[in-house]
Amino acid sequence: MHEERMERRLAAILAADIAGYSALMGADEARTVRDLKGHQAVVLPMIGEFAGRIIDTAGDGILAEFASVVNAVKCALAIQGTMAERNAAIEPPRRMQFRVGINIGDVVFDDVRIYGDGINVAARLENIAEPGGICISGKVYEEINGRIELASRTSASSSSRTSRGRCVPTACASTASRPPPHCCQTNRPSRCCRSRT
Numbered sequence: 531m532h533e534e535r536m537e538r539r540l541a542a543i544l545a546a547d548i549a550g551y552s553a554l555m556g557a558d559e560a561r562t563v564r565d566l567k568g569h570q571a572v573v574l575p576m577i578g579e580f581a582g583r584i585i586d587t588a589g590d591g592i593l594a595e596f597a598s599v600v601n602a603v604k605c606a607l608a609i610q611g612t613m614a615e616r617n618a619a620i621e622p623p624r625r626m627q628f629r630v631g632i633n634i635g636d637v638v639f640d641d642v643r644i645y646g647d648g649i650n651v652a653a654r655l656e657n658i659a660e661p662g663g664i665c666i667s668g669k670v671y672e673e674i675n676g677r678i679e680l681a682s683r684t685s686a687s688s689s690s691r692t693s694r695g696r697c698v699p700t701a702c703a704s705t706a707s708r709p710p711p712h713c714c715q716t717n718r719p720s721r722c723c724r725s726r727t
Contacts, residue, residue, distance in 0.1 A: 541595045541637050541644065542602035542670070543652040544582065546609070546630045548590040549661035554626070561624070566590055569616065569626055573609050580605035585644055592628075593652075595644055599634050599673045606630045606664045607678075614662065630664040631655025634673065 548554070554562040570587070577584055577594045580601040586593040596602040609628060617625040633655060635648025651667060659665035666674075 536638050536640055538636055538638055540634065541597065541648065542599040542632060542634045543637070543644075543649050544577075544592070544594045544596065544602050544606060544630060544632050545649070545652040545656040546592040546606075546628045547656060548626045549629050551590040551626075554624070557623075565624070565626060569613065572612060572616070573628075576608055576612070577605060580608070593649070595637070599632070599670055600677055602632050602634075603664070603666065603670065603674050603678055606632060610662055610664060627661035629656050629659040629661055631657070631659055631666070632664065632670050633667040634669045 548566070551562070551566075554565075574584060574587065574592070577592075580596065581598065582594045582596040582601065582605055584592070584594050594602075594605075596605070610630065613626070613628055617627065631652045631654065633648050633652040635646065635651065637644045637646040637648050639645070655665040655667060
């Protein structure tokens with residue numbers, strides 16, 4: 531009996547989705563699909579530009595992996611900056627804003643997909659992120675601290691729970707003019723950041 535070969539590697543995982551996508555679809559399905567495809571045509575190639583690999587693009591979501599955590603965060607910042615520019619001329623109720631979560635961890639992979647708790651944590655961080663923002667795990671923050679220009683402040687309420695139920699400090703980044711006041715709604719300190727650009 532043939533046994534499928536599975537291997538492990540350390541990877542930076544980027545998970546993203548559109549905030550309020552269901553409401554946008556409910557209001558105008560045809561326009562939402564058209565707008566999403568237009569944004570994806572610009573955003574998805576950016577992952578390759580930062581040496582990332584797209585794993586999945588189901589619906590409004592994006593799952594990608596990077597060998598470099600610095601590239602993963604730079605890619606996320608570039609995506610959010612591009613989306614901010616694209617949204618500038620669109621009426622606020624129709625704007626599509628990505629929420630992005632980034633984690634670094636051990637993953638199991640085959641030729642097509644990757645699996646593991648590292649992906650689950652990235653998805654949970656994505657859920658914490660503000661629309662237009664980026665939420666990163668403590669491990670990611672340690673890796674990029676001092677290597678990427680980010681303005682930061684301490685948030686009194688921030689961490690994320692992994693699937694094992696333990697708390698992991700997180701940091702949030704945003705390309706907005708100032709970081710959101712509560713970008714991580716949890717109970718341990720973390721850093722909220724935005725790009726200095």
